[in-house]
Amino acid sequence: MTKPERVIVIGGDAAGMSAAAKAKRTNPELAITVYEKGRFVSYAACGIPYYLAGVVRELRALLVRTPEQFAQQGITVHLQHEVTALNLAAKEVTVVAREEGREFTAPYDKLVIATGATPICPPLEGLDAPNVFTLRHLEEAQALKDYLDRERPRRATLIGGGYLNLEMAEALRTRDLEVTVVEMQPQLLPSLDSEMAELVERELARQGVVVCTGEPVQGLGSDGTGRVRRVQTSSQEWETDLVLMGSGVQPNVALARAAGIELDTTGAIRTDRRMQTERLGVYAAGDCVSVHHLVSERRGYLPLGPTANKQGRVAGENLAGGEAFFRGVVGTSVVKVFDLEVARTGLNEREAKEANFTPVAAQITATDRASYYPGAVPLTVRLLADAATGRLLGGQIIGQHGAAKRIDVVAAALHGRMNVEQFGEFDLSYAPPYAPVWDPLLIAAQVLLREL
Amino acid sequence: MTKPERVIVIGGDAAGMSAAAKAKRTNPELAITVYEKGRFVSYAACGIPYYLAGVVRELRALLVRTPEQFAQQGITVHLQHEVTALNLAAKEVTVVAREEGREFTAPYDKLVIATGATPICPPLEGLDAPNVFTLRHLEEAQALKDYLDRERPRRATLIGGGYLNLEMAEALRTRDLEVTVVEMQPQLLPSLDSEMAELVERELARQGVVVCTGEPVQGLGSDGTGRVRRVQTSSQEWETDLVLMGSGVQPNVALARAAGIELDTTGAIRTDRRMQTERLGVYAAGDCVSVHHLVSERRGYLPLGPTANKQGRVAGENLAGGEAFFRGVVGTSVVKVFDLEVARTGLNEREAKEANFTPVAAQITATDRASYYPGAVPLTVRLLADAATGRLLGGQIIGQHGAAKRIDVVAAALHGRMNVEQFGEFDLSYAPPYAPVWDPLLIAAQVLLREL
Secondary structure, X not given: OOOOOEEEEEOOOHHHHHHHHHHHHHOOOOXXXXXXXXXXXXEOHHHHHHHHHOOOOOHHHHEOOOHHHHHHOOEEEEOOEEEEEEEOOOOEEEEEEOOOOEEEEEEOOEEEEOOOEXXXXXXXXXXXXXXXXXXXXXXXXXXXXXXXXXXXXOEEEEEOOOHHHHHHHHHHHHXXXXXXXXXXXXXXXXXXOHHHHHHHHHHHHHOOOEEEEOOOEEEEEEOOOOOEEEEEXXXXXXXXOEXXXXXXXXXXXXXXXXXXXXXXXXXXXXXXXXXXXXXXXXXXXXXXXXXXXXXXXXXXXXXXHHHXXXXXXXXXXXXXXXXXXXOOEOOOEEEEEOOEEEEEEEOOHHHHHHOOOOXXXXXXXXXXXXXXXXXXXXEEEEEXXXXXXXXXXXXXXXXXXXXXXXXXXXXXXXXXXXXXXXXHOXXXXXXXXXXXXXXXXXXXXXXXXXXX | OOOOOEEEEEOOOHHHHHHXXXXXXXXXXXXXXXXXXXXXXXXXXXXXXXXXXXXXXXXXXXEOOOHHHHHHOOEEEEOOEEEEEEEOOOOEEEEEEOOOOEEEEEEOOEEEEOOOEEEOOOOOOXXXXXXXXXXXXXXXXXXXXXXXXXXXXXXXXXXXXOHHHHHHHHHHHHOOOEEEEEEOOOOOOOOXXXXXXXXXXXXXXXXXXXXXXXXXXXXXXXXXXXXXXXXXXXXXXXXXXXXXXXXXXXXXXXHHHHOOOOEOOOOOEOOOOOOEOOOOOEEEOOOOEOEEEOOOOOEEOOOOHHHHHXXXXXXXXXXXXXXXOXXXXXXXXXXXXXXXXXXXXXXXXXXXXXXXXXXXXXXXXXXXXXXXXXXXXXXXXXXXXXXXXXXXXXXXXXXXXXXXXXXXXXXXXXXXXXXXXXXXXXXXXXXXXXXXXXXXXXXXXXXXXXXX
C-alpha cells in the first residue's frame, strides 16, 4: 500500500473548501487538511448585509457546511489555525494553533493557497476604534450586530461606495440609522459608467441616504472614550456613531509573496488555467489570485464568490489528478441597492478604452414586461460595442425588477465573442408577465447598431 | 418628380405593421397601404388571457398603436378590408371593403403578406355553437368576455393543452369557473420533455384544474338552444357551459397558395433571410411563414410574437431599399401557468432525435436565489446536449420565479453554438437576492457534463 498523498489547503472559505471537496470527490485516497485561521469555514460572506438587516435571522444560516460535515467526507478541518510560513523547498507549512498556543510544521505533497483578500484601509488614525468596522468575516458581522443591538447608534458613516457598503446602507436604513456614504471617486460603483451610477445615486437619495462623492476621507475625530465621532472629508465633516470601512479589498498574498510565489501586476497570485502557480503542485484560487478577463484579454483582479468557487473546484480536480480549466471571467456582477437591481458585465467605457477598444454606447429605458401588464417597471439598459468591429464589449442594466438575470444574457454573448448584430437577433423569451415583445436588451441592441 | 413606390401590406398585426412602420422610416417616400380584415391593427393578442382574467382592465390597453397614429406617420390603414385575391402577374390585389360592401383592385410595386395564422379546429359538429370560442383576435376576446359577463358559465372545457389554453385555464379559474383541459397528446405542452410537462400538470392539479391527456375529443353534445353542453373524449364525457378551442394554429396561406407562392413542408410560406418569397418584391412575415431553426438547421413552424415583429421589421427595411436579415430562431418561449414560469428553448429530446442528434439530458432542482435569502424557491432546470459533440441543444426551466429570463442565457448559448463545457464556465451574476453562488444553470451544466 502506498502512502496517501497529502494535500494542505490554506484558507477555509469558498475557494479553499471547494478545492478540498472536489479533490476528495475526484480522488478519495487523498489525505486533505484545511487550515483556517478564523472560527468558521465555508460561509456565505455575501449574506452578511442581510443578516445585519435582519432579513436573515440567524448567523448560522450563512454557514454552508460545517467542519463536521467535511469530516464525514474525510476532510480534516482545523479552525483557528493560521499558516504563518510556507517553505516550498521543504514542502511544508508552519502553522500556529491560536487556541492551543502552539506552533508546528506540516508537510504536503500538494498545496492550495486560498488566503482570500483583506480590506483596503486608508492610512487614517482611529481605525482601531471600537465603533469602526470592516465586514469580511462572520466574526466581524457578529461584532457589528452586537454593537448595533447594544449601543443603538443613530448615525453611520460608510467609507467607500462599493457593493458591500451600498448593501450595508440598505441594511442600516432598515434599522433606522441615518446613513452617509463617502466615496473619494467622483461616482459610486466605479464599475458602472457614470450615466448608470447616477441612477443608483438617485435611488440612495430617494431612500434617505446622504451620498458624498469626490471627497477622500482626511481624518477621523474621536471622543474621550476612543470612539470615532467625526469623519472629515476634503470639504465637510460628518458627525457619526459608527464607521464602516468598505473601500474595497486587496489580495491577501503575504504568505505567497514571502515564499517567492509569482504575483502579477494586479498584486495577486498568477496561476495558469489549471489554477496552478508557477510552482508545480502549488495551486491558488479565490480572492488571492488574479483572473484572465475574456473581453480585455488582460489579467485583472475581480474577487467574487462565483469565481472563487469555480477556481477552487478546478484546482481541486487538477491536484487530484483530473484535468479541468478555468478560462476566465467576463466581469459580471449584480448588487441590490434598496429597490434596484444593479447589474453589469464586460467592460465599461473606461475599461474598454484601457483595453484599446473604441467604445460606443447606447442607453435605453423600456419596461421589463408588457407595458399593459400589472407591475411593469422601467429597466435601463446600456450596451457598449467596439466601433471598429461591432463586437459587444459590455452591458449594464438597472431597474426594480428583471435586471439581475438579464445581464447574464449579455455575459453569454461576451463569452461567445459576439457582435451587436448577432446579439440583436437573439430569440429571447416573451410572455406579457415577463417581457415586452421587444425585450429591452434587443431595443438597446437596435439603438446601438444605429450608432455604430 | 418620380411617382412614389406603392407598398401594400396584407394584414395589420405584429408582422404587417412592423413592416409598414420600418419601411416608412427607412424610406419616407414610400406610399404604404395596409389592408386589415378585422377591426383592429397592431394589437397585443398575447394579452388576451390577461384581459379575460381581469388583470388587464381595458381591451384598449392591448392596442399598441391606432390607425390614426399610423396615419400621422404617413401609413394608410384600411380596417375591415379583406384581400381576397392576389395577382402576381398584374401586381395587384383584390380587396373587399366589408362595411361598404364594395370590391376593388389595388396595384402595388412591393407587397408584404402578413396574413397570420388561423386556429386548427378538429372536424367536430357543433363548433359554430355560440358557447364555443377561439381566441386569436380582440373581437373574439370581447365576445368571450361578454359571454362570461352575461351568462356566468360555471364549467369550461378547454380543448388543447398548449400555451394559450393554459393561460386561459388560469384566467377562467380567476373567474371561479371549473376548468377541464383536454389534450389528445399524452402530455400537455408537447414542446417540453415529459419530465418537465409533469411539473406543469402538477401545478394545474394544485390549482383545481382537471387535466385529461391522451384523449382526443370525439364529439360535442348540444342542448335545445344549440349550445354545447357535453364534450366526449375516447373514454369520458365532460359536462360544460363553455368550450375553448386551443389546439394550435396553422399558417393562413390561402391567398398565397392560390397565387402560386411557394410553401414548404411546414405548410407555411418559405422566405429567404431577407423575408422575400421566391417572387421578387413579394415579402412575407409573421405567423404565415416558416422559420429557419438555428439548432436543428431545418425549417420549422413556430408562430410567435417576437419573431413576427423581427421578421416584419426585416421585410420593411429590405423592401424600402435597406439590407437586413432574419437568420432564424432557436425556439425560445415562456408561459405563465398559474404560479409557475415555464420556459424552454432549443430542441427537446424528441426534436433533437428528429434532427439526428443523440440527446443526453440532465435535470436538477436548485433554489433561484441564495437558500438563506427570504423567498427562495426551487427552480428545475433541464439541459440537453448532443452525446457525440457535447454541443448544447436546448433547455427547459420551470419554477415560481426566475425561469423566464434565465432561459435566455441558454438561448444565447444556442445562438453561439456553444458546447456544455463552455456553458458551464459562464460568468453569471451572483447576489444573494437573485441567485445562489452556483446558478442553477451552472449546476445543470455540471451534471450534464458528467453524463456526456
